[in-house]
Amino acid sequence: MILYISNFEEETEVRTEITPGVNLTVTPNKQFKTTRIAIALIEPLDSKVLTKRMLLANVLEAASAHFPTQKAVAEKLSKMYGAGFGITVERRGNVHIMNCVFDSVNERYLADEENLFDEAFAFLKQCLFAPLVFNDAFEQETFERQKKNLGFYMQSVKDDKQLYAALSLQKNYFTDEAQRVPSFGTYEQLEKITSKELYDYYLECIAKDQIEIVVSGNVDVKECETLARELPFSKRNSFEGQLFYTQDLQMEVNEENEHQAVVQGKLDLAYNLPIFYREKGYYAALIFNGIFGGLPLSKLFMNVREKSSLAYYANSSYDSFRGFVSVQAGIQPKNKMAVQEIITKQLEDIKNGEILQNEFQDTKKALKNSFLSRLDSPTNNLDQALINILMKRNVSVQEWLQDLDAVSLDDVVEAAQKTKLQSIYFLDGEVN
Template identity: 30%
Template sequence: MKISKEKVYDKNGYRLHILPSKKYKTVSIVAKLKSPLKREGITERALISHVLQKATQKHPDVRSLQSALENLYGTGLSSDGTKKGENHVLSFRMEVVNETYLTNQEPILEQALQIFSDVLFDPKVDQDSFDESIVNREKQTLEQKITSIKDDKMSYANMRLIDHMCESEPYALHVHGYLEDFKDITAKTLYDYYRSMINRDLLDVYIIGDIDESEMEHLADQYFSRPSSDNSDDHQVSEPSTKREVNEIVEREEVNQGKLHIGYRTNIKFGESDYFALQVFNGLFGGFPSSKLFMNVREKHSLAYYAASRFESHKGLLLVFSGVDPKDYKQAKTIILEQMDAMESGDFTLDQVEESKEQVINQLQETMDNANGLIEVFYHQMLSGKEMPAADIMDNIRKVTKEDVINVANKIELDTIYFLTSQEGGEE
């Protein structure tokens, strides 16, 4: 949904996205670095997103860099790594006070862009190596993050579902990397990878706020231009080679509550004509508190502590999450699968379709009310190569019929059933 007034420019080594808007009191700047998901280098990428925001050549330690940001009226800086389909995306975000609201009219935005540029392109380096103490400290932080996933049983069960469901596909790779890689990563090897990454990855820079478009274009060229490199739009997609039998896995851990997670293939991607109906389908199936999963699995039968669904837009997956007592596994599984059967047969009302459409639209509007949410909407569109005005997206959702939802339901294929249960419990 190409929001009105968004301007996109192909620049020297990056794409610039500008959205002048008086809606926000701050200016949001987001840089996204995209590369295909690969086992080799994924841990380095996850680590780099932490290391880069800790020090630059001009601000060579955490305290100095944080002080510089604080002096710019508490400018915020953060980063993370995510999977978008079968691509790995590192996002660096900065939120800056709009200098037009300041009494002294300091060039706050340009100073912030200078720091942002230094974080990306001029990190603290000594003799072609990152700072060893920073790298070691961020290794520990990342190790804790990877290890803690197992403590969050819902996240762990979701990770294990994807491990099994997408076993031979890049999407199965873990976005935070792998502990076994740490022993081979040094400050020097990490810097070598960074140099390759910063020139090779596709870079998109988004700037949103009450800004002057021509001024922003000039400043962005000054701070984000890169030398010409071999980067190209290497967005990749792989599919399972053949349709397989439904895979059912039970794994045992010490858990208080069983985690029943189910994976489906939607066969529908962001930007395809059925995508709007898929959004409405998910609302009816498990996306909202009024959905079939919530009402039937949790409320009516009291079989689940929670029951919901979400879909992955660029990979074409629908994931069901539920927390159940181990003794209720078979019954809960049966009732969840029955909700999909009900969707396929059209066992829902026109009023429920209309309610789901309004909920989807409200959710989308809430997302776009937030600057970072709006940037994610832009980025989703760009990855899919399908752009349209926000109003057209809303109209397409409103046009979804009950028959459209039924057609979507019949395209969806059950792939993997995963149950994480206690040693004492089981699937009886």
């Protein structure tokens, strides 16, 4: 059953229901000489299974019954003209996405006739539906290797102080456990997972997760549908919950200071900004964040780093699916109060409308250029397709540019005024 056909610029996007809860979206695109197939497994965010989903992604990527070693997987991809394959996880607001992505050269551009597209679907089917299993559990050696590798990564986070500080701020700011923990889970959960338990969870995911198959490239829609129907997904429910995560304002700013033997301190701040993706005020919030700290010539960069020379880096980011803005600054620990005061002043200046016309226009221009450049990225196009699916609405390039252009200075000020400081995390070099 075709759910919709929409025109995105010159391309026609077709979305088809394969079976309830399993959908195919095809965007025929002659811009790239590659074909991308993605199979996304989507479920409501749950802190109890984040670690399992990360480990499961690694185990499924590493081996299958048909390709029982990573070397065998690599050899198969090499024979398919250097195809790429990977499984990633991400959190989007209140959902968690496990994304199986296959990239290959489009067979139309090969000198020899090859059924590379059919082979790509067959490869994904083998990886997802024929995992390497013995006695109703993932093969122990592969499982233990991937578990060990994930554990090493989790423990290495503390050595990347910028990432460590960002995750610590997240833990400090959010009140919901599923938002507080990293999207890749926790080491404490990882230690307890067995190969049998992970295999049981795999069966649950394959049976219950919403499935979104997305194909882009110079492809035939009917052929895509035929191949998608050969994937033995059963019917299931689609996600119908609230996509955006919302959190009540806290009356007091929550502040945490941590002491480690570091030379460069990390000052991270979290702000509540209840403006969400494509909702009223969204484009104004994008411009606000760009002026504040999201772009190279932002107020934070110019005033904290360049003019005052008080930071190695200073920037902001805006998460429109969770309604919050974070600021990150690498500083000398002794300069903490001075830097915090300058950050506060930059935000207050924007709230008071102290924005130069060239700041406003240059930020709009930079956001437009960034948006247009991402259209040349197959990865971005896949991400955008998934967002459109979750939002149940597409936005054309023209509509996006027009909505950004329509934002006034007053709109930006209004967005800034909704931004409230909630949490401060500071990692300094003092060891008690």
